[in-house]
Amino acid sequence: MPRHIKIGLIVLGIGFAVSLGFFVDIVGRIRSMVNERETEENPFTPPVQPLYSPTDPPMTAKIFFPAADGDVLMTAEDETIFKSAVLTNRAKQILQKVQEGPHSDKMFASLPKDTKIQDLFLSEQGTAFIDFSNTISINHPGGLLNELTTIYSVVDSLTYNLPEIKQVKILIGGVEKETLAGHCLLLLPLEMDLSITDVMPRQDQTAAAIQR
Amino acid sequence: MRKRLIVFLIAALAATLFISGPGRAADGNFPIYFQNSKLVLKAETINKMTYLPLKEIIEFLGLPYTDSIALETLTMRSGNSRLIVTSNSGLISFNDQIILLPGPVLRQNGRWLAPIEFLSQGLARLTGTEFRYRPGTSRIFAADVETPELVMNAQSLGPITRLTIRCGAPINLDLRRDDQNNRATLVIDRAPVDPLRERIDHKDRFVKAISFDDSDGTPKILLDLTNEVGDIKLAAADNNRVFFVDLIRKTEPITESPVPAELATSPKVDATQPERKVRTIVIDPGHGGIDSGAKGASISEKDLTLVLARKLRAVLQMRLGATVLLTRDSDIAMDNEARSAVANNNQANLFISLHAGFSPNPTDATSSVFIMKEDFGGKFTTTTSSPRDQLFLPWYLGYRASREASARAAKVLQEELLKTVPGWGFPVRTAPLAVLSSATMPALLLEIGNLNNPVNAQTLTETGFQNRLVGTIADAVQRFSESQPAPAN
Numbered sequence: 001m002p003r004h005i006k007i008g009l010i011v012l013g014i015g016f017a018v019s020l021g022f023f024v025d026i027v028g029r030i031r032s033m034v035n036e037r038e039t040e041e042n043p044f045t046p047p048v049q050p051l052y053s054p055t056d057p058p059m060t061a062k063i064f065f066p067a068a069d070g071d072v073l074m075t076a077e078d079e080t081i082f083k084s085a086v087l088t089n090r091a092k093q094i095l096q097k098v099q100e101g102p103h104s105d106k107m108f109a110s111l112p113k114d115t116k117i118q119d120l121f122l123s124e125q126g127t128a129f130i131d132f133s134n135t136i137s138i139n140h141p142g143g144l145l146n147e148l149t150t151i152y153s154v155v156d157s158l159t160y161n162l163p164e165i166k167q168v169k170i171l172i173g174g175v176e177k178e179t180l181a182g183h184c185l186l187l188l189p190l191e192m193d194l195s196i197t198d199v200m201p202r203q204d205q206t207a208a209a210i211q212r
Numbered sequence: 213m214r215k216r217l218i219v220f221l222i223a224a225l226a227a228t229l230f231i232s233g234p235g236r237a238a239d240g241n242f243p244i245y246f247q248n249s250k251l252v253l254k255a256e257t258i259n260k261m262t263y264l265p266l267k268e269i270i271e272f273l274g275l276p277y278t279d280s281i282a283l284e285t286l287t288m289r290s291g292n293s294r295l296i297v298t299s300n301s302g303l304i305s306f307n308d309q310i311i312l313l314p315g316p317v318l319r320q321n322g323r324w325l326a327p328i329e330f331l332s333q334g335l336a337r338l339t340g341t342e343f344r345y346r347p348g349t350s351r352i353f354a355a356d357v358e359t360p361e362l363v364m365n366a367q368s369l370g371p372i373t374r375l376t377i378r379c380g381a382p383i384n385l386d387l388r389r390d391d392q393n394n395r396a397t398l399v400i401d402r403a404p405v406d407p408l409r410e411r412i413d414h415k416d417r418f419v420k421a422i423s424f425d426d427s428d429g430t431p432k433i434l435l436d437l438t439n440e441v442g443d444i445k446l447a448a449a450d451n452n453r454v455f456f457v458d459l460i461r462k463t464e465p466i467t468e469s470p471v472p473a474e475l476a477t478s479p480k481v482d483a484t485q486p487e488r489k490v491r492t493i494v495i496d497p498g499h500g501g502i503d504s505g506a507k508g509a510s511i512s513e514k515d516l517t518l519v520l521a522r523k524l525r526a527v528l529q530m531r532l533g534a535t536v537l538l539t540r541d542s543d544i545a546m547d548n549e550a551r552s553a554v555a556n557n558n559q560a561n562l563f564i565s566l567h568a569g570f571s572p573n574p575t576d577a578t579s580s581v582f583i584m585k586e587d588f589g590g591k592f593t594t595t596t597s598s599p600r601d602q603l604f605l606p607w608y609l610g611y612r613a614s615r616e617a618s619a620r621a622a623k624v625l626q627e628e629l630l631k632t633v634p635g636w637g638f639p640v641r642t643a644p645l646a647v648l649s650s651a652t653m654p655a656l657l658l659e660i661g662n663l664n665n666p667v668n669a670q671t672l673t674e675t676g677f678q679n680r681l682v683g684t685i686a687d688a689v690q691r692f693s694e695s696q697p698a699p700a701n
Contacts, residue, residue, distance in 0.1 A: 068573055070637075108572035142506030142513060143570030144659045145580060148643050178548060178646055182499055183567070185548075185646040188589050188608065196641075 051089040051096075052082035059083045061161040063097045064197060065107035066149040073196040074149055074156070077104050087164055088122055094157050095120065095130065110153035112139035118174065126166035127189050128158055134173040140181040147181040152193055159192035160202065167191045241427035244269070244331075244343075244352045245359075245404040250429045255350065256325060261315045262350075264331070266297070266324035273339060279324075286317075286324050288338060295338045297326065304330070306337050328352070349410065351426060359406040363492075364433065365535055365558065366414035366422055373418040375457040376535045377433065378491060379405060382452040387444060394420075396435040396444055398457065405431050408559075418459040435459075449533030454491065490562050490693035492535045493528055494555035496647060497521035498567040498657075501545025506570035508663030511673050514543065517566040520660075524564075524682040531686050532693060548646035549607070555651050556610070561696070562621065562689060563655035565647045568672065569662045577668050578637040581626050582657040583618045584611040584649060585642040610650035617654035621692045625656065628688040632680055636661065654692075658685070 062076040069075075081093040095117050101109035116133040123129065140147065155168045167189035170180070177186055194201055242255035242264060251272045256263045270277050270288050278287045284299035296305040299319035304311050311334060315327040326334075331343040331352060342355030353359050360380030367374050377385070377398070386399040404426065411423035421436040435457075442462035448455050497517035499505030505513025518540070525536040537558055539551040555563040569579065589608045611618070622640045629638045648655045660681065661668040671677050 066572060070573075070576060070578055141570050141572075141664070142504075143662070143664075144567055144582065144643065144645075144657070145578070145641075146506075146570050146572065182503055182505060182548075183643070183645060183647070185588075185608065185644045185649055187646075188644070190644065193585075 051093050052084040056082040056084050061094055061097065062157070062199060063094065063102070064153045064156040064160070064199070065098075065102040065110050066146070066153070067198070068106045068108060072198045073145065074152060075107060075197060076157075076160075076199050077102055077107065087162065088120055090162055091122065091128055091158055091165065092117070092120055094161055095154070098153055098157050110150050112136055112141070112150070114139060122165065126164055128165045128168045129171060130154065130168060131171040131174055137172050137177065137180055142181050144183040147179075147183050148196070151180060151184055151186075151190065152196060155190045156192050156194065156197065156199075160194070160199070163202075240350060242350050242352070243404070243426055243429045244354070245357050246354045247356050250403065252427070252429045255328075258318070258325070259315065262328045263315075263318065263325040264328055266317070266326045266330070269331070269335070273335075275338070284319060286319075288335075290338045293338050295334055297324070297330075297334070299324075302327075304334050306334060311337075349407075351404065353404060353406070357404060359404055360402075362400075362405040362407045362424065362431075363535075363559065364407070364409065364412050364422060364424070365537060366412050366419060367537065368416045368541070372461075373416055373459040375422060375433075375435070375459070377455040377457065378535055379453055381405075383455075384452060385446060385448075385455055385457075387446050387457075389444065394437045394439055394441070396437060398433040398435070398446075398455075400431040400433070403429060403431050407431075418461070450491065454533055454535065489696040490532065490534060490689065492537070492558055492560045493532075493562045493564065493689065494537045494539060494558060494560040495521045495524055495528075496539040496551045496554075496563065496565040498565055498647075499545075500540050500543055503545050506568055506663045508568075508669035508672075509666060510669060511663070513568040513570075513663060516568050516663075516672055518543070520566050520678060520682060523678060524566075524685055527682050527686040528689060531690060534693075549650060551647050552610070552649070552651040552655070555653060555655070560653050562692070563648070563651045563653055564685070564689075565645075565655070565657040567657060567659045569659045570664050571662045572664075574662075574664050574666070576662050577635065577665055578639075578662065579629075579633075579658070579660045580637065580639055580641045581622045581629070582641050582643050582645060582648070582659065583622045584615060584655070585644045586615065588644045588649065608649045610652045611648055611655065613652045614654045617696070618648075618656055620695070621654045621688075622656045624692045624695070625658065625685065625688040628684050628691065632684045654696075 058080050059082070060078050061081045063079045064074050064076045067073060067075040079097045081090065081097065084090050084093070099111055099115065099117065101111075112135060114133075115136040117130060118133055119129075119131040121129040136150070140150065151170065154170065158165050158168055169189040170186050171177070172180065172186075179186055240255055242253045242262070244251045244253065251269065253264050253268055266286065267277070267279075276289045280287070286297050288295045293307055294305075297317040298304075300316050302313045302316045304313060304317065313327050313333060314329055317327070317330070318325040328345060332345060336342050344353045344355065344359075345351075358381075360383075362380075363378045365376045367376070379400075379402075381402065383405070384401040386401065388397045388399060390396070407424040409424075411421065414422060418438055418441050419435065420438060421434075423434050423436075425432055425434050437459065440461055441459050443460040445458040445460065446455065447458075497514070497520070499514035499517065501514075503514065505517070507513070521538050522541070525538060528534055528536045535558075537554060537560070539554045540546055551565070552563065571578070588611075589606065619640070626638045626640050629636070645657055648657060661672050663669050663672070
């Protein structure tokens with residue numbers, strides 16, 4: 001082999017080795033930067049606001065859960081929340097109670113493990129938009145009736161106790177999803193359905209229904 | 213030398229443009245069906261439009277005409293009416309009323325060529341006969357011609373491939389094989405028929421292509437096969453309205469007739485056989501692919517529903533001779549809209565979605581029959597008084613068309629299940645179900661058992677129980693079918 005070709009090949013080899021070294025170093029730096037960013041606390045996270053003030057009067061709310069007794073799909077237990085002047089705060093308190101699960105052994109928890117409520121927003125038309133974390137879907141064990149009770153424990157708990165909320169739209173992971181576990185359509189807001197519960201409609205709701 | 217090369221290149225380019233350029237594309241035969249006769253024309257495709265020879269049509273219809281070479285017009289008459297077309301013009305005149313065609317009428321080498329729309333927009337006014345043409349097809353029907361619909365479906369069923377042909381009127385099929393070219397032709401003895409699709413998107417180890425052809429005026433189904441096909445079995449059902457064509461592998465030992473036995477023995481018209489009212493059934497095995505659904509100790513929902521769906525398909529084909537399709541026949545993920553689209557696109561008369569339950573209570577054994585929640589989505593539809601707008605419903609309101617029939621079907625299924633599977637509940641429930649919301653035919657969902665209940669899960673995997681269950685569902689479908697009004701052809 002001629003000498004100049006040998007020299008050329010050696011230079012190329014050295015160049016390749018140096019480039020590879022740079023590449024590995026850069027990849028390592030990017031990875032460490034990403035890890036640092038993940039472990040750092042987000043400085044823009046707003047401080048947690050209280051959902052009620054000490055002067056807010058208490059009120060009883062019916063929180064709906066899957067019933068252990070097979071005669072009916074869902075039943076409700078009475079919980080105390082505080083009547084905050086801000087409707088969103090009242091809705092958030094109710095969702096907290098749903099998230100905590102039932103105290104009675106005649107009911108089952110409705111939300112899957114580690115489900116978080118990421119956001120709640122109320123529209124002027126009376127639609128509550130609730131953004132659940134992806135875990136509501138990922139950790140859901142499945143089954144149509146089970147999915148139905150997960151959804152309607154949220155929908156009925158909100159619409160029964162807060163008449164200003166006419167319907168509930170469920171978002172998952174910040175986006176619209178067709179279903180939660182493959183069965184119930186979530187693309188449209190859902191209204192209260194007490195037919196799957198043993199709870200009678202409130203008197204004011206019955207009167208409103210008759211008027212309609 | 214260089215000049216010669218340039219000249220050669222320019223000549224080659226010009227020749228290419230002349231051959232494949234904007235002028236013309238592939239030509240083909242184009243039948244026009246009248247009440248007791250048919251006219252097969254040579255159609256030409258010019259500038260992406262289908263053109264038909266005008267003089268041949270008006271001569272076939274016996275209409276007097278004047279071809280003026282000087283004026284470049286063709287005048288057709290019928291009684292006191294007069295229709296004039298002019299060469300290279302899209303404007304035609306009917307009794308001095310101007311009509312605009314989508315393309316110009318052409319006169320080429322003494323032949324008058326008119327866009328296909330000329331028949332419906334011009335000739336229909338002159339003769340008083342409506343002409344029906346579906347874009348994308350290559351046939352026209354005069355209005356008074358009866359055109360039974362022809363639907364073709366193909367499925368891979370383990371060792372065989374089954375082509376199911378359903379026609380709106382009784383027909384006979386004549387199977388002709390061309391083994392040298394790996395082709396088979398099913399000649400239909402009735403003309404015309406109106407195929408829902410010109411070809412089926414189905415390819416497997418036996419089938420390369422399946423298409424409909426009536427370019428010579430004789431309707432036939434062309435099967436382009438692979439060399440793995442051995443025997444082809446043809447069986448008729450439902451008063452010769454349904455045909456099963458089974459393609460069997462060359463080396464496949466035929467231990468039993470792949471065609472349902474009760475049908476294989478009576479391939480001829482059986483006048484005593486009642487007309488099937490539920491002709492096409494779509495079964496949806498719930499979940500699939502990465503979506504396993506509920507998980508039991510020994511089986512997951514997606515596997516159980518697929519096993520049950522395959523069994524149910526076989527039983528329904530045997531009992532009803534119906535076309536039975538599965539939304540999925542393997543372990544694949546599908547969204548709910550695609551599942552109901554299978555039923556809608558195949559004009560199914562019944563849609564059954566199969567699921568298994570999961571309850572937080574491990575002793576619970578409740579099963580349920582579901583139909584769509586009444587009035588779901590109604591508030592999100594803008595009401596309009598215009599009947600034109602009412603033609604277009606939001607997709608999620610598709611269920612409304614058949615909700616009453618769905619409730620009837622659910623009731624029948626509940627009654628049958630309570631007889632043979634006691635203790636499992638089976639209340640009829642309603643829910644906003646994604647898979648049923650856009651299904652336009654009677655549609656229901658069966659959630660069977662509770663995979664979290666060890667006894668239930670064990671029972672659901674037993675072959676004997678599965679057979680009893682699908683037999684009961686088939687009983688219910690048969691009862692429902694008999695109570696349904698016959699579909700219009």
